[in-house]
Amino acid sequence: MKRLPTSVRWQVFLRSFAIQGSWNYRTLQGSGFAYALMPVLRWVYSDTERLQDAVIRHSTLFNAHPYLAGIALGAVARMEMDGEDPALIERFKTALRGSLGTLGDRIVWAGWRPACVLLGLVVLLSTSSAFMGVTSFLIVYNAGHLRLRWWALRIGFDGGRQVGELLRDAPLTRWHGFVVTTAAFLLGTALPLIAAGALTENRLDLPWLALPAAAAVAGWFMGTAARLPALVLLAVVTIAGFLVHVVS
Secondary structure, eight states: OOOOHHHHHHHHHHHGGGGTOOOOOTTBBBHHHHHHHHHHHHHHHHHHHHHHHHHHHHSSSOOOOOOTTTHHHHHHHHHHHHOHHHHHHHHOOOOOOOOHHHHHHIIIIIIIIIHHHHHHHHHHHOOOOOHHHHHHHHHHHHHHHHHHHHHHHHHHHHGGGHHHHHHHSHHHHHHHHHHHHHHHHHHHHHHHHHHHTTTTTTOOOOOGGGGHHHHHHHHHHHGGGOOOOHHHHHHHHHHHHHHHHHHH
Protein backbone atom coordinates (compact mmCIF):
# COMPACT_ATOMS: atom_id res chain seq x y z
CA MET A 1 0.00 0.00 0.00
CA LYS A 2 1.29 3.44 -0.91
CA ARG A 3 1.80 5.95 1.87
CA LEU A 4 -0.67 8.82 1.81
CA PRO A 5 1.17 12.09 1.05
CA THR A 6 1.47 14.53 3.93
CA SER A 7 -0.16 17.24 1.84
CA VAL A 8 -3.28 15.08 1.45
CA ARG A 9 -3.44 14.51 5.21
CA TRP A 10 -3.26 18.23 5.81
CA GLN A 11 -6.04 18.83 3.30
CA VAL A 12 -8.27 16.35 5.12
CA PHE A 13 -7.39 17.94 8.46
CA LEU A 14 -8.24 21.46 7.28
CA ARG A 15 -11.44 20.33 5.59
CA SER A 16 -12.53 18.54 8.77
CA PHE A 17 -13.19 21.94 10.34
CA ALA A 18 -16.09 22.32 7.90
CA ILE A 19 -17.62 18.91 8.58
CA GLN A 20 -20.75 20.60 9.98
CA GLY A 21 -20.82 23.34 7.35
CA SER A 22 -23.58 21.62 5.37
CA TRP A 23 -25.35 19.96 8.30
CA ASN A 24 -28.91 18.97 7.46
CA TYR A 25 -31.69 16.82 8.89
CA ARG A 26 -31.39 14.15 6.19
CA THR A 27 -27.70 13.22 6.30
CA LEU A 28 -26.56 15.28 9.34
CA GLN A 29 -22.77 15.52 8.77
CA GLY A 30 -22.79 13.25 5.72
CA SER A 31 -22.06 15.94 3.13
CA GLY A 32 -19.32 17.42 5.30
CA PHE A 33 -17.78 13.98 5.78
CA ALA A 34 -17.59 13.44 2.03
CA TYR A 35 -16.14 16.93 1.55
CA ALA A 36 -13.41 16.33 4.12
CA LEU A 37 -12.59 12.90 2.67
CA MET A 38 -12.48 14.15 -0.93
CA PRO A 39 -8.65 14.66 -1.11
CA VAL A 40 -8.11 11.00 -0.20
CA LEU A 41 -10.78 9.79 -2.63
CA ARG A 42 -9.20 11.80 -5.44
CA TRP A 43 -5.82 10.27 -4.60
CA VAL A 44 -7.21 6.72 -4.49
CA TYR A 45 -9.58 6.84 -7.49
CA SER A 46 -8.22 8.15 -10.77
CA ASP A 47 -11.34 7.04 -12.64
CA THR A 48 -14.04 9.74 -12.57
CA GLU A 49 -16.93 7.31 -12.35
CA ARG A 50 -15.46 5.40 -9.39
CA LEU A 51 -14.65 8.68 -7.69
CA GLN A 52 -18.23 9.85 -8.10
CA ASP A 53 -19.54 6.57 -6.68
CA ALA A 54 -17.24 6.91 -3.66
CA VAL A 55 -18.37 10.48 -3.00
CA ILE A 56 -22.02 9.41 -3.15
CA ARG A 57 -21.35 6.52 -0.76
CA HIS A 58 -19.76 8.83 1.81
CA SER A 59 -22.44 11.53 1.52
CA THR A 60 -24.96 9.36 3.35
CA LEU A 61 -26.00 9.66 6.99
CA PHE A 62 -23.15 10.28 9.41
CA ASN A 63 -22.94 12.02 12.74
CA ALA A 64 -20.21 12.24 15.38
CA HIS A 65 -18.60 14.75 17.66
CA PRO A 66 -16.90 17.25 15.32
CA TYR A 67 -13.58 17.12 17.20
CA LEU A 68 -13.42 13.31 17.05
CA ALA A 69 -14.88 12.87 13.57
CA GLY A 70 -11.27 12.75 12.38
CA ILE A 71 -11.03 9.24 13.81
CA ALA A 72 -13.69 8.09 11.36
CA LEU A 73 -12.22 10.18 8.55
CA GLY A 74 -8.76 8.72 8.99
CA ALA A 75 -9.96 5.16 9.45
CA VAL A 76 -12.26 5.29 6.42
CA ALA A 77 -9.49 6.86 4.36
CA ARG A 78 -7.20 3.99 5.30
CA MET A 79 -9.87 1.43 4.41
CA GLU A 80 -10.42 3.07 1.03
CA MET A 81 -6.68 2.95 0.40
CA ASP A 82 -6.64 -0.74 1.39
CA GLY A 83 -9.43 -1.48 -1.09
CA GLU A 84 -11.93 -2.66 1.53
CA ASP A 85 -15.44 -3.61 0.44
CA PRO A 86 -17.74 -0.53 0.33
CA ALA A 87 -20.44 -2.37 2.31
CA LEU A 88 -17.92 -3.12 5.06
CA ILE A 89 -16.84 0.52 5.15
CA GLU A 90 -20.45 1.64 5.51
CA ARG A 91 -21.08 -0.77 8.38
CA PHE A 92 -17.86 0.42 10.00
CA LYS A 93 -18.99 4.06 9.82
CA THR A 94 -22.39 3.17 11.26
CA ALA A 95 -20.82 1.33 14.19
CA LEU A 96 -18.31 4.09 14.90
CA ARG A 97 -20.42 7.22 14.75
CA GLY A 98 -22.44 6.71 17.95
CA SER A 99 -19.37 5.93 20.03
CA LEU A 100 -17.53 9.00 18.78
CA GLY A 101 -20.49 11.22 19.59
CA THR A 102 -20.79 9.96 23.16
CA LEU A 103 -17.04 10.02 23.77
CA GLY A 104 -16.66 13.54 22.41
CA ASP A 105 -19.57 14.91 24.43
CA ARG A 106 -18.09 13.46 27.60
CA ILE A 107 -14.53 14.59 27.01
CA VAL A 108 -15.07 18.00 25.42
CA TRP A 109 -18.49 19.42 26.30
CA ALA A 110 -18.60 17.98 29.84
CA GLY A 111 -14.88 18.20 30.59
CA TRP A 112 -12.53 20.36 28.57
CA ARG A 113 -14.82 23.30 27.84
CA PRO A 114 -16.06 23.81 31.44
CA ALA A 115 -12.48 23.55 32.71
CA CYS A 116 -11.33 26.23 30.26
CA VAL A 117 -14.26 28.48 31.20
CA LEU A 118 -13.32 28.18 34.86
CA LEU A 119 -9.70 28.95 34.00
CA GLY A 120 -10.78 32.12 32.21
CA LEU A 121 -12.92 33.06 35.20
CA VAL A 122 -10.03 32.58 37.64
CA VAL A 123 -7.76 34.67 35.43
CA LEU A 124 -10.45 37.37 35.23
CA LEU A 125 -10.80 37.45 39.00
CA SER A 126 -7.04 37.43 39.55
CA THR A 127 -6.21 40.17 37.07
CA SER A 128 -9.48 42.17 37.00
CA SER A 129 -9.08 42.16 33.23
CA ALA A 130 -11.80 40.83 30.95
CA PHE A 131 -9.30 40.78 28.09
CA MET A 132 -6.94 38.48 30.00
CA GLY A 133 -9.80 36.20 31.03
CA VAL A 134 -11.17 35.81 27.50
CA THR A 135 -7.71 35.50 25.97
CA SER A 136 -6.62 32.78 28.38
CA PHE A 137 -9.81 30.82 27.64
CA LEU A 138 -9.41 31.10 23.86
CA ILE A 139 -5.71 30.17 23.87
CA VAL A 140 -5.97 27.17 26.19
CA TYR A 141 -9.26 25.85 24.81
CA ASN A 142 -8.19 26.04 21.17
CA ALA A 143 -4.75 24.61 21.89
CA GLY A 144 -6.39 21.54 23.37
CA HIS A 145 -9.11 21.29 20.75
CA LEU A 146 -6.68 21.56 17.84
CA ARG A 147 -4.42 18.96 19.41
CA LEU A 148 -7.41 16.63 19.85
CA ARG A 149 -8.50 17.08 16.23
CA TRP A 150 -5.04 16.24 14.90
CA TRP A 151 -4.64 13.28 17.25
CA ALA A 152 -8.03 11.92 16.17
CA LEU A 153 -7.15 12.09 12.49
CA ARG A 154 -3.71 10.54 13.03
CA ILE A 155 -5.00 7.61 15.08
CA GLY A 156 -7.66 7.00 12.42
CA PHE A 157 -5.06 6.90 9.64
CA ASP A 158 -2.82 4.59 11.68
CA GLY A 159 -5.54 2.21 12.82
CA GLY A 160 -7.87 1.85 9.88
CA ARG A 161 -10.52 -0.78 10.61
CA GLN A 162 -8.54 -1.71 13.76
CA VAL A 163 -8.84 1.80 15.20
CA GLY A 164 -10.99 0.45 18.04
CA GLU A 165 -7.97 -1.35 19.48
CA LEU A 166 -5.93 1.86 19.43
CA LEU A 167 -8.77 3.72 21.14
CA ARG A 168 -8.91 1.14 23.92
CA ASP A 169 -5.21 1.73 24.60
CA ALA A 170 -5.48 5.52 24.30
CA PRO A 171 -5.17 7.54 27.55
CA LEU A 172 -8.52 9.29 27.06
CA THR A 173 -10.03 8.13 30.36
CA ARG A 174 -6.97 9.20 32.33
CA TRP A 175 -6.87 12.54 30.49
CA HIS A 176 -10.57 13.13 31.11
CA GLY A 177 -10.15 12.38 34.81
CA PHE A 178 -7.32 14.90 35.07
CA VAL A 179 -9.40 17.56 33.29
CA VAL A 180 -12.39 17.01 35.60
CA THR A 181 -10.16 17.16 38.67
CA THR A 182 -8.55 20.37 37.40
CA ALA A 183 -11.99 21.87 36.77
CA ALA A 184 -12.97 21.08 40.36
CA PHE A 185 -9.76 22.76 41.55
CA LEU A 186 -10.50 25.85 39.48
CA LEU A 187 -14.10 25.98 40.71
CA GLY A 188 -12.82 25.78 44.28
CA THR A 189 -10.48 28.66 43.52
CA ALA A 190 -13.05 30.87 41.81
CA LEU A 191 -16.04 30.37 44.09
CA PRO A 192 -14.75 32.16 47.23
CA LEU A 193 -13.33 35.00 45.13
CA ILE A 194 -16.78 35.69 43.73
CA ALA A 195 -19.03 34.87 46.68
CA ALA A 196 -16.96 36.69 49.30
CA GLY A 197 -16.11 39.68 47.12
CA ALA A 198 -12.42 39.07 47.64
CA LEU A 199 -11.44 41.06 44.59
CA THR A 200 -11.92 44.78 45.24
CA GLU A 201 -10.41 47.76 43.49
CA ASN A 202 -7.82 45.63 41.65
CA ARG A 203 -6.53 44.41 45.02
CA LEU A 204 -6.87 40.97 46.58
CA ASP A 205 -7.79 41.27 50.28
CA LEU A 206 -5.22 39.16 52.10
CA PRO A 207 -7.57 37.82 54.84
CA TRP A 208 -9.59 36.03 52.15
CA LEU A 209 -6.64 34.16 50.64
CA ALA A 210 -7.23 31.17 52.93
CA LEU A 211 -10.73 30.61 51.52
CA PRO A 212 -9.70 30.13 47.86
CA ALA A 213 -6.78 27.96 48.93
CA ALA A 214 -8.94 25.71 51.10
CA ALA A 215 -11.70 25.48 48.49
CA ALA A 216 -9.18 24.71 45.76
CA VAL A 217 -7.65 21.88 47.76
CA ALA A 218 -11.11 20.50 48.58
CA GLY A 219 -12.08 20.71 44.91
CA TRP A 220 -8.92 18.89 43.84
CA PHE A 221 -9.49 15.91 46.14
CA MET A 222 -13.29 15.83 46.40
CA GLY A 223 -14.61 17.55 43.27
CA THR A 224 -14.95 14.43 41.15
CA ALA A 225 -17.19 12.85 43.82
CA ALA A 226 -19.64 15.77 43.84
CA ARG A 227 -23.22 15.00 42.90
CA LEU A 228 -25.73 17.15 41.04
CA PRO A 229 -27.31 18.88 44.11
CA ALA A 230 -23.89 20.02 45.29
CA LEU A 231 -22.99 21.33 41.84
CA VAL A 232 -26.30 23.18 41.57
CA LEU A 233 -25.73 24.75 44.99
CA LEU A 234 -22.24 25.84 43.98
CA ALA A 235 -23.58 27.37 40.78
CA VAL A 236 -26.31 29.29 42.64
CA VAL A 237 -23.86 30.62 45.22
CA THR A 238 -21.41 31.56 42.47
CA ILE A 239 -24.01 33.55 40.53
CA ALA A 240 -25.32 35.24 43.69
CA GLY A 241 -21.83 36.15 44.81
CA PHE A 242 -21.00 37.54 41.40
CA LEU A 243 -24.13 39.71 41.38
CA VAL A 244 -23.40 40.99 44.88
CA HIS A 245 -19.85 41.80 43.88
CA VAL A 246 -20.98 43.70 40.76
CA VAL A 247 -23.65 45.68 42.63
CA SER A 248 -21.29 46.59 45.46
